[in-house]
Amino acid sequence: MATEATADDTDDASDAPDAYDALLDRVQRWNAVGSASGVLGWDQQVMMPEGGTPARSKQLSALSSVHHDMVTDDETGELLDELDDADLTDEQAAVVREVRREYERADAVPVDLVEEISETGSEALQAWEEAKAEDDFETFAPHLEKHVELKREYAEHIDPDRDPYEVLFEEFEPCLSMERAESILTELREALVPMIDDIRDSDVELAVDTFEGTFDEETQEELSREALELVGYDFDRGRLDVSSHPFTSGNQFDCRVTTRFDETDPLGAVGSTIHEFGHAQYNLGLPQEHFGTPLGQSRDLSVHESQSRLWENHVGRSEAFWERFLPVFQEHFPQTDDATVRDAYEAFNQVYEDNFIRVEADELTYHLHIVIRFEIERDLIRGDLDVEDVPEVWNDKYEEYLGIRPETDSEGCLQDIHWSHGNFGYFPTYSLGSVMAAQLFAAAEDDIDDLDAKIAEGDFDDLHDWLGENVHRHGSRYETNELVKRATGEDFTADAFLDYVDEKYGELYGI
Template sequence: MGVTDEDQAAEPGAYERLLDRSRKLANVRQASMVLAWDQRVTMPDGGTPARAEQLSTLSSVEHDLLVDDAVGEWLETLRGADLPDERAAVVRELRREHQRAAGVPAELVERLARHRTESQQVWQEAKEADDFERFAPALAELIDLHCERARAIDPAENPYRVLFEDAEPYLPLETVERIFDDLREHLVPLIEEIRERGRDLPSPFRGREYDEERQRTLSEAALDALGFEWDRGRLDTASHPFVAGNQFDARVTTRFDPEDPLDALLATIHEFGHATYQLGLPDEEYGTPLGASRSSGVHESQSRFWENHVGRSRAFWEFFLPTVREHLPGLEDVTVDEAYAAVNRVDPDNPIRVEADELTYHLHVLLRCEIDRAFVEGHLPVEEIPEEWNRKMESYLGVSPESDAEGCLQDTHWSSGFARFQNYTVGSVLAAQLDAAMREDLAVDDLVREGEFAPIRDWLTEHVHRHGQRYTTEELIEVATGEPLTADYFLSYVDGKFRDLYDL
């Protein structure tokens, strides 16, 4: 389609107005992010009623900015215009957001934001009390609101697919399901073989208690070593570790277990991966799609890369074990081989996802995806979730949680949304693919062993971070690694690593 003189005259004005609207939207979202971070980190418990109203109002402001008729007019003006690739990407992303929001009533947006905020507090209280029934009514209302929104976006589509596309818009659900099939076929027998024939790995960090303040300073030391930008970030604690932020302000949270210092250390390294993605986005594109992360799955690839391919590597423990000894007394005799084995120990009896090893982790995710989908599609009543959860835990992992707090209440994610758990596995698969591509350019193990992490950060920024949302997910994976998303690298990586560790 050709571009007329009228198009050429109109395009700069329409594009600049659209870009200005994008920046306003981003600022409202970032304000909401800070309030949501505050609720989970520093806000007193009694602040929830006011915080729910604040976030509800901001969500309404965001919605009005996005569905404004003027936005539709600017997008229509730009339809068919011959734009440079980066501008075309900005228009593509804003068009998608506008179209998905246009059919959703503002009143529903406000109700959903208010109830999400209230549900976060209810979940936290229910987990502390080990009482799923306390959370169940809030969860039932959440699913109703999310499904109502999904039907408003596309009444002809399965609500689960609509919700999945919130966090992963350009990776087909069928692709993800094929990857899950590959992993299920490969990991289940490998885990069983380890359980039956694998050697017993050492556990040198167990059997003692570790002071929280010492663990905190160890997490800070890990962030220092990895190259965390403290002038643009901070470290706090939360009941469920997460990162919130942008390229100027990336906030890491972790949590401390007095009996397991590896839990906090690996969680901190994991969240560093999320933070370094945010900090690697181009400063000059803040407020535009070019300055925003691509998707939940790509984001998770960064955290899983740093946690697993760096933090669980032998090279990292050759470098970092002396620092661990400095901060945690009583570990003077722990060797690199023992530490490396301990941090990679497969533990099918562990009921907690965020504490899971690299192999069983994906069975935790699979369990959540199956329950999540059955709940969204109306096949699983809310009151049956604990029983179904425990049944699947026994089936997939051979372990039954001792409480709801260890079972269906352990994750906060349902307070935020549904159809998102797949992206933890997508991230792990993509992390292995990125690791393989990186090793063609860098001597990764040598760099880690020497504590030289800047070239690794720079490689990820060059191949992933700096692009923002210029590419769709599938395009970005090909740009970064040279081929489409595949489970092959992940399966090869875990097969080699764990067969060696367990002498199989």
């Protein structure tokens, strides 16, 4: 059950101290630089000609340096010191808390290292794309090695006495401890491995052949646009494009999504498109009046992922959604005219025996994909694994955890874009977000009458309003657990997710 808004939800900032106003002005300016970098990054992955990488690397490096200089300027520290004992509203105190966290981490890292990391990321992105296309890990390996070295150095500057991977994890999830994250991953592994084994031993045969065949990419793109229109994407503030790895980029005024297409897997495109919609809807739902400040920015990647996984899994994979969407699908692909809603539901929720690709994984084995990446990147950063050994270790873990072994690096250790950006510590947030999505959706179901029926009718207004009220409008005002507790009445746990998958897959597979 969502908690009601309290009086302090509408703090009056009209009496803000002068130092607070000055700090807010600085924050808005450096976040504008960050937004510009985001647009250049989007362009690099979507529109930029292949030959543009050398210039783009310098452009992004320069903006990264400018941003770092603005954050770490002496005046920022002086304003924060001045606000230490100031009489602040709850909203103002939250802004100062978030800015202080960013300032202290950035101030610990030399600007030349920031520039080098940015430039390395631009070069590594192109190398990763080439390596993936050519199935050649050796092309990417030197760039990965450099990223690992730079990120170790980065973590050491922030806190030389702590586990460097834990320090990097806090870049993406600053409000939950590494211990808590590992605990949840362990709960998932211990619950899902035997469940998946039971499913594979089950005699139940789902309608997995329903969507076999060839589905041309141009029509899939038209279908993806209709899916976005159905769930309520605001094309006046966004756009849909194609990229090698689906992603979302933007803010509450301009938030763009990308997807990708496989002619043999139309459901994959539907899933990834709705997934990215969840990210975009969060960004677009952030308060416009707080643009450029922590109150107008998303909480963190676990919360962000909860929004995308909620829409992808609890909406897009639901039987109710396919009551509304199957006729649209069949209009675009008449070869599926004989499919029933139950067929579509089963096809979209089958548990695969031989899927190697994380973004195409089913809802259960997905988390083992995450565990593998988490263990590998953790060991890389800690110095317990050499880059040259990544492909073999990756393949060994897939064989151990999932019973499959990739035949190529492209379907193995080169499939994800994250390491080309140097984003070590990112992967755990995917599973944390999935767990959080189940807890939030369960609360929404409690609060919204006949939510399933509304989804079946294509009416998503109440769900949009619930998420906007309980998650989006708060920006980064609350730390993660408090945000979840305010929305659901409970601390953040894996209980709702485990109950959800037990019920759903128990019914599907008769286990």
